Amino acid sequence: MTKFMLKCFGITALLLFGVLFGIQKAHFEMNELKGASNKESIESMNDSFSPENEDVDKTSSHDIQAKQETLNKIDSFNVFSALGQKLTSWISSAFSVMISVLGIIIQEMLDVFSP
Known part of the structure; x- marks a missing residue:
């Protein structure tokens, strides 16, 4: 009986360790996808951006507001979410x-x- 309990405890501990390791790995991968680790490189790229190119790449706030309004109006139905x-x-x-x-x-x- 003790051998059985030790085996069960060992398997449970191993599975728990695997779950915790998987959660940690998923958290790391999600942060990497979001780009949280690349904030320094983005800031350095923004610092090296020249002021002459700023007026060429600017978008008007009217365009952004129109896009935001269209996104707010869209009410998509996700079948898998409802299911x-x-x-x-x-x-x-x-x-x-x-x-x-x-x-x-x-x-x-x-x-x-x-x-």
């Missing part, structure tokens, strides 16, 4: 029902066996 929300609510309600039924069964068993 995921419904599936999550179904699973959540199913587990809550299972837990309440299990609680009732345990309570009835305790009532039967209690003196």
Whole structure:
């Protein structure tokens, strides 16, 4: 019995370590995708930007506001997101029902066996 418990504990510890390692790796990769590690290089590029090219590359605030308004008006429907929300609510309600039924069964068993 102790060998079984030690094996289970070892496997559980190994899986927990793997999950924590995966979360850390995903966090690092997300920061790298966002460009958080390249802030220094972006600042150095902005410092080396010459003032003569600034007036050529400027966009008007009217264009940006129009694009922002169109983005706000677009209300896209994501099928997978809606399906995921419904599936999550179904699973959540199913587990809550299972837990309440299990609680009732345990309570009835305790009532039967209690003196």
